[in-house]
Amino acid sequence: MNIIVCIKQVPDVTEVSWDPETGSLIRKGIPSIINPNDKNAIEAALQLREMNGGEVTVISMGPSQVEEALREALGMGVDRAIQLTAKQFAGSDTWATAYTLGLAMKKIGQYDLIICGKEAIDGMTAQVGPQLAEYLGLPQLAYAMHIEVVDSKVRVKQKLGDLDRLLEAPMPALITVEREAYQPRVAPMDTILEAYGKEIPVWKPDDLNGEVENFGLTGSPTKLRKVYTPKLIKGKIEMLEGGPEDVARKFIGKLKEKYIL
Amino acid sequence: MASKIDISEYRGVWVFVEQTEGEPARVSLELLGKGRELADKLGVVLTAFLLGESVQDTAKELIFFGADEVIVADHPLLRDYRTELYTDIISEQAMARKPEVLIVGASPIGRDLAPRLSFRLNAGCTADCTGLDIDEESRLFVSTRPAFGGNVMATIICPEHRPQMSTVRPGVMALPEKDDSREGQIIDLELQLDEDACKVKILESVKGASEGVNIQDAERIVAIGMGAGDKETFDMIKELAELLDGEVGATRFAVEAGWVSHDRQIGQTGKTVRPELYVGCGISGAVQHTAGMSASKMIIAINKDPNAEVFKIADYGIVGDVRKVVPAIISELKNQMT
Ligand SMILES: Cc1cc2nc3c(=O)[nH]c(=O)nc-3n(C[C@H](O)[C@H](O)[C@H](O)COP(=O)(O)OP(=O)(O)OC[C@H]3O[C@@H](n4cnc5c(N)ncnc54)[C@H](O)[C@@H]3O)c2cc1C
Ligand SMILES: Cc1cc2nc3c(=O)[nH]c(=O)nc-3n(C[C@H](O)[C@H](O)[C@H](O)COP(=O)(O)OP(=O)(O)OC[C@H]3O[C@@H](n4cnc5c(N)ncnc54)[C@H](O)[C@@H]3O)c2cc1C
Numbered sequence: 001m002n003i004i005v006c007i008k009q010v011p012d013v014t015e016v017s018w019d020p021e022t023g024s025l026i027r028k029g030i031p032s033i034i035n036p037n038d039k040n041a042i043e044a045a046l047q048l049r050e051m052n053g054g055e056v057t058v059i060s061m062g063p064s065q066v067e068e069a070l071r072e073a074l075g076m077g078v079d080r081a082i083q084l085t086a087k088q089f090a091g092s093d094t095w096a097t098a099y100t101l102g103l104a105m106k107k108i109g110q111y112d113l114i115i116c117g118k119e120a121i122d123g124m125t126a127q128v129g130p131q132l133a134e135y136l137g138l139p140q141l142a143y144a145m146h147i148e149v150v151d152s153k154v155r156v157k158q159k160l161g162d163l164d165r166l167l168e169a170p171m172p173a174l175i176t177v178e179r180e181a182y183q184p185r186v187a188p189m190d191t192i193l194e195a196y197g198k199e200i201p202v203w204k205p206d207d208l209n210g211e212v213e214n215f216g217l218t219g220s221p222t223k224l225r226k227v228y229t230p231k232l233i234k235g236k237i238e239m240l241e242g243g244p245e246d247v248a249r250k251f252i253g254k255l256k257e258k259y260i261l
Numbered sequence: 262m263a264s265k266i267d268i269s270e271y272r273g274v275w276v277f278v279e280q281t282e283g284e285p286a287r288v289s290l291e292l293l294g295k296g297r298e299l300a301d302k303l304g305v306v307l308t309a310f311l312l313g314e315s316v317q318d319t320a321k322e323l324i325f326f327g328a329d330e331v332i333v334a335d336h337p338l339l340r341d342y343r344t345e346l347y348t349d350i351i352s353e354q355a356m357a358r359k360p361e362v363l364i365v366g367a368s369p370i371g372r373d374l375a376p377r378l379s380f381r382l383n384a385g386c387t388a389d390c391t392g393l394d395i396d397e398e399s400r401l402f403v404s405t406r407p408a409f410g411g412n413v414m415a416t417i418i419c420p421e422h423r424p425q426m427s428t429v430r431p432g433v434m435a436l437p438e439k440d441d442s443r444e445g446q447i448i449d450l451e452l453q454l455d456e457d458a459c460k461v462k463i464l465e466s467v468k469g470a471s472e473g474v475n476i477q478d479a480e481r482i483v484a485i486g487m488g489a490g491d492k493e494t495f496d497m498i499k500e501l502a503e504l505l506d507g508e509v510g511a512t513r514f515a516v517e518a519g520w521v522s523h524d525r526q527i528g529q530t531g532k533t534v535r536p537e538l539y540v541g542c543g544i545s546g547a548v549q550h551t552a553g554m555s556a557s558k559m560i561i562a563i564n565k566d567p568n569a570e571v572f573k574i575a576d577y578g579i580v581g582d583v584r585k586v587v588p589a590i591i592s593e594l595k596n597q598m599t
Contacts, residue, residue: 125388221385
């Protein structure tokens with residue numbers, strides 16, 4: 001069984017800080033990591049390979065440094081990695097991302113499952129998976145908590161809000177994995193070392209059979225008009241001071257003032 | 262992608278309506294409220310798109326909540342949400358009827374459906390928006406959404422493609438008033454659907470183990486954070502919430518610590534709430550949390566650290582230990598009630 005996992009390299013947003021004076025984002029020195037949710041996707045693929053045999057390929061589109069993310073995935077034990085890096089790909093929205101990844105899938109040709117994370121921690125749209133499924137005309141099984149192959153069909157336990165569903169689809173199919181599913185393994189030392197010896201092909205627009213005007217910023221139907229930091233200051237705060245009994249009385253006084261009590 | 266359409270042919274605002282057993286999702290009603298406003302600005306018709314089984318009565322409700330017309334796809338196979346069928350039916354109608362705006366609730370269903378639909382329609386989609394507007398000069402639909410864990414806000418447009426699509430976070434738009442006297446048109450679609458033609462089968466569907474609370478319905482919320490970090494304090498806070506006739510909300514840390522279930526989490530990866538009263542107990546005020554509650558009408562924060570971020574967005578602040586302040590409030594409340 002051949003599985004392709006899509007991984008995105010993201011800034012570690014838990015490390016993002018902002019300037020308290022200007023309110024603007026400090027991005028300098030923020031480490032890049034594999035989107036945490038995509039490690040769940042890698043883990044799911046590795047477990048499926050252990051059960052069903054086959055190969056796992058990871059693919060990532062991004063600037064040249066995504067090579068690090070791909071190496072890390074190889075370290076976790078995937079068989080091969082493909083990198084999509086070209087200046088034409090820059091500025092892709094989810095449509096253009098799905099289009100470019102889709103072209104790469106067509107070039108790879110042979111696959112039974114494509115696995116994505118549910119969402120990336122930076123853009124956080126959760127749109128790339130479903131859009132890629134649509135482009136390739138594949139059944140889409142989102143929010144997977146568990147994946148299983150039964151009689152050459154794939155079964156997914158889906159967490160759809162407060163519904164738990166069991167879905168079944170023929171392969172090839174596209175799955176997005178939930179954040180709580182498939183705790184990623186720690187990469188073993190020997191595979192990490194092996195990972196550094198592996199060749200990672202870099203595909204550019206010429207390697208993909210696509211239309212140039214569909215790539216990157218030009219190909220993106222959504223256009224970013226403005227980015228700004230939300231205002232943190234709501235207004236003047238009034239502090240309720242005193243011992244616990246005093247503040248309790250003042251607290252209730254405020255609720256009464258506003259007719260909440 | 263290059264756009265090959267004449268955008269002037271596209272008119273009207275559509276709202277996808279999600280339903281369970283005929284009951285419309287709250288977010289869909291919120292979007293009818295917002296959709297009404299957008300349609301009025303554009304001077305066009307507001308259309309609700311409803312799919313389900315035996316949903317004729319629901320369709321009428323949608324008119325009471327602001328729709329001018331309701332397109333209804335009523336079929337046993339549409340009772341449960343299915344990506345394929347829902348996408349096929351809506352996209353076919355959208356290609357024929359050409360709406361300029363299509364909005365969908367950013368619920369798990371909406372986030373599964375909208376991107377697939379947008380790709381089929383050769384349109385972009387702005388995700389998880391917290392603000393929608395019309396630029397009256399250009400007629401463009403302008404969406405605002407948080408990104409990078411709520412640290413930045415982005416304003417996004419889709420100038421060349423139609424429909425202009427967005428998903429909208431539940432709880433952000435106000436619920437519209439229901440007006441039983443409103444009238445409108447119901448358009449029933451003729452459907453030929455066949456289970457055998459569907460690739461994805463639903464083998465099972467059960468209600469998951471959640472407490473079934475929707476904190477978005479609560480007008481008073483007492484929220485707990487790591488600073489309220491033990492069982493005893495948590496029980497006190499629950500009592501305070503009950504005395505105030507409210508619900509308990511939480512930060513992600515408190516959810517991860519296992520004190521409350523995820524459906525009570527407020528913020529970027531939880532719910533957006535706008536109650537008349539929000540009391541934060543031992544909450545630092547990280548932007549990922551405040552993104553989900555800053556529109557509350559009255560915010561009171563209790564934190565032992567006078568420099569906590571949360572005080573920047575609160576109306577009233579109490580610097581103190583929740584373990585002392587909360588019991589004092591409880592006993593004072595009880596005093597005043599008797
Ligand atoms: C501030 C801001 C706001 C934005 N808002 C929007 C918007 O509303 N609509 C829109 O269409 N675009 C938007 N974008 C662009 C969007 O973030 C990028 O297209 C991004 O490359 C993919 O979207 P995402 O991060 O939301 O990924 P998601 O759709 O959340 O990712 C889901 C999964 O898809 C896979 N995946 C995603 N990207 C890649 C990749 N590059 N390589 C391999 N696999 C990948 C991973 O498995 C990932 O877990 C925005 C960008 C910014 C900076
Ligand atoms: C991508 C992403 C998404 C996220 N989504 C969410 C989300 O949806 N919702 C969310 O809430 N968080 C979210 N987070 C996490 C968020 O960044 C914060 O880490 C979290 O909100 C902090 O929770 P807290 O305030 O409970 O804990 P802390 O930040 O640890 O704050 C505890 C506070 O309690 C105070 N305190 C301690 N003891 C006492 C006492 N005895 N009495 C009074 N005060 C006391 C301390 O001074 C401190 O201010 C997200 C993070 C990321 C990266």
